[in-house]
Amino acid sequence: MSLQRNDQELRRLEELEELERLGINVFPYSFNKTISNKEIQTNFRDEDPSPFANVSVAGRIMTIRTMGKATFCDIRDESDKIQIYFKQNDLPDFYDKLKLLDIGDIIGVEGFVFRTRMGEITVHAKKVEILCKSLRVLPTPKEEIDEEGNKIVYDAFADVEQRYRKRYLDLIVNHHIRDTFKKRAKIITEMRHYFDSRGWLEVETPILQPLYGGATARPFITHHNALDIDLYLRIADELYLKRLIVGGFEGVYEISKNFRNEGMDRMHNPEFTSMEIYVAYKDYNWMMDMTEDLLITIAKKVNGTEILEYDGKEIKLEKPFRRAKMYDLLLEYTGMNLRNLSRDELYSAAKKLNVEIDEKAGAMKILDEIFSVKVQPNLIQPTFMIDYPVEMSPLAKKHRTEDGIVERFELFIAGFEVANAFSELNDPRDQRQRLEEQALLRAGGDEEAMVVDEDFLYALEVGMPPTAGLGIGIDRLVMLLTGEKSIRDVLFFPQMRPEKSKT
RNA sequence: GAUCCCGUAGCUCAGGGGUAGAGCAUCUGACUUUUAAUCAGAGGGCCGUAGGUUCAAUUCCUACCGGGAUCACCA
Numbered sequence A: 001m002s003l004q005r006n007d008q009e010l011r012r013l014e015e016l017e018e019l020e021r022l023g024i025n026v027f028p029y030s031f032n033k034t035i036s037n038k039e040i041q042t043n044f045r046d047e048d049p050s051p052f053a054n055v056s057v058a059g060r061i062m063t064i065r066t067m068g069k070a071t072f073c074d075i076r077d078e079s080d081k082i083q084i085y086f087k088q089n090d091l092p093d094f095y096d097k098l099k100l101l102d103i104g105d106i107i108g109v110e111g112f113v114f115r116t117r118m119g120e121i122t123v124h125a126k127k128v129e130i131l132c133k134s135l136r137v138l139p140t141p142k143e144e145i146d147e148e149g150n151k152i153v154y155d156a157f158a159d160v161e162q163r164y165r166k167r168y169l170d171l172i173v174n175h176h177i178r179d180t181f182k183k184r185a186k187i188i189t190e191m192r193h194y195f196d197s198r199g200w201l202e203v204e205t206p207i208l209q210p211l212y213g214g215a216t217a218r219p220f221i222t223h224h225n226a227l228d229i230d231l232y233l234r235i236a237d238e239l240y241l242k243r244l245i246v247g248g249f250e251g252v253y254e255i256s257k258n259f260r261n262e263g264m265d266r267m268h269n270p271e272f273t274s275m276e277i278y279v280a281y282k283d284y285n286w287m288m289d290m291t292e293d294l295l296i297t298i299a300k301k302v303n304g305t306e307i308l309e310y311d312g313k314e315i316k317l318e319k320p321f322r323r324a325k326m327y328d329l330l331l332e333y334t335g336m337n338l339r340n341l342s343r344d345e346l347y348s349a350a351k352k353l354n355v356e357i358d359e360k361a362g363a364m365k366i367l368d369e370i371f372s373v374k375v376q377p378n379l380i381q382p383t384f385m386i387d388y389p390v391e392m393s394p395l396a397k398k399h400r401t402e403d404g405i406v407e408r409f410e411l412f413i414a415g416f417e418v419a420n421a422f423s424e425l426n427d428p429r430d431q432r433q434r435l436e437e438q439a440l441l442r443a444g445g446d447e448e449a450m451v452v453d454e455d456f457l458y459a460l461e462v463g464m465p466p467t468a469g470l471g472i473g474i475d476r477l478v479m480l481l482t483g484e485k486s487i488r489d490v491l492f493f494p495q496m497r498p499e500k501s502k503t
Numbered sequence B: 001g002a003u004c005c006c007g008u009a010g011c012u013c014a015g016g017g018g019u020a021g022a023g024c025a026u027c028u029g030a031c032u033u034u035u036a037a038u039c040a041g042a043g044g045g046c047c048g049u050a051g052g053u054u055c056a057a058u059u060c061c062u063a064c065c066g067g068g069a070u071c072a073c074c075a
Helices: A007-021 A037-043 A095-100 A160-165 A167-173 A175-196 A238-246 A284-303 A326-334 A343-352 A363-378 A428-443 A454-462 A474-482
Strands: A055-066 A070-076 A081-087 A106-115 A121-132 A142-145 A151-154 A220-224 A229-233 A251-259 A271-280 A307-310 A313-316 A322-325 A383-389 A405-413 A416-423 A467-473
Touching (some): A037 A081, A055 A095, A081 A095, A167 A175, A175 A284, A238 A454, A238 A467, A271 A284, A271 A474, A322 A326, A326 A363, A467 A474
Parallel strands (some): A322 A383
Antiparallel strands (some): A106 A121, A142 A151, A220 A229, A271 A467, A405 A416
């Protein structure tokens, strides 16, 4: 921890000490803020300023303009900016202390609201309190509105690394980014509301798991000292939620973090938020209807429209979403029928399609690769891809009429996966066989294959009703509804490589 | 892991083999309705680190360090 301070920071420390010498508590305990900046900005009327004859505002100083015996500054609170007018005659005790204030300090101001000659709604200060002295220099972007009303930003705080590492600075300086996070909160609230109003129960299941399951991914491993056992941070909560359906709940859902020890890019963060829901007596057809309705409801509540714009493309969330079988989509975009092909036939098909494949890849891996290169980028409008090969989906129920296929869908929007769902496998014999096949893959070196969870199998043997399950990647849904291109822009604190001390 | 790009003042960036540049921020002075305030002045830099080429390197070369993007990995 370096305590080296630059000249500007040293000067701020000196100012702080000077204020303390003058008997001012630079870090007081509270302030009676009576109104938000936004309320003033939206409700002030020149005809009748009386409701604002005595307001107390507070916020962080963003700019200071001193003109001798008068000073203007802009302060920002959570809601908006407002200008403060300090006049020497009106602040005999405080005015000379203004020079000890800096951009970044937090102040509280009592005064009356008026409009300046330049038309700016402003608080004329009668009393000023310092609420916090800032010892670090803020990045200092400047904004200007040109004649066409366009906002021009100078010296933007735009370095993505610094923005992610020091998100608090990003939030202060790039005030608008908070809109994304407000929207994120609203999306989750609306989702909860949708589920709760249908009587489904929000639950919490273990994050520390003795066995990990419910998805194919490498886990994070940790250690419990008292029990002296390794535990895994969950990669999914699926198997626990199904145990609750076995226990007699008919609708359970959980919104929480999963952890996957894999690569990071604009669609992946090692910890991410997912929602999983299980509803008894339903199948994947019902779940598709519900998913459509859920997403359209949320989009309308959050954006006021079911039309999205993402990456320059207009996307309509309109019932019904397209439903297409996996092999039909593959045929559509590759011109090849890939069903019932052997591993080697799939491999040569991939070669023909110029899809690069690892020599050792198995049949499902090849199929997945062809899909993600040739099909997925084209699925811009909402598309349920349905009916996957059984080998790809160890927890999904076999298709009621088609051999070798399971009842599963994934929802693609804007070319990325938003949701994944099955008619849940509830035949314990079939489930055991599939998990044992996974265990074989695992023994063969596939680190992502699932492990056999005997207690889960026990629960299935006790009996789980027919059930439909759905998982939605919340981060990706937020990206879709906010237009953000990187998962890092919808997470306050995305995972970053640790900062190493520079040589 | 591969490829490409970046590293110069507190911030955003320009420059270029010969004393290091701008705007903002900071400091001093002027200014009692300014708003990218303005005006006059000032301070602030191991030009990421190390080595090489050179009379001379912040600049060219190499390596390293730090970071980013794309790809690979990863539903």
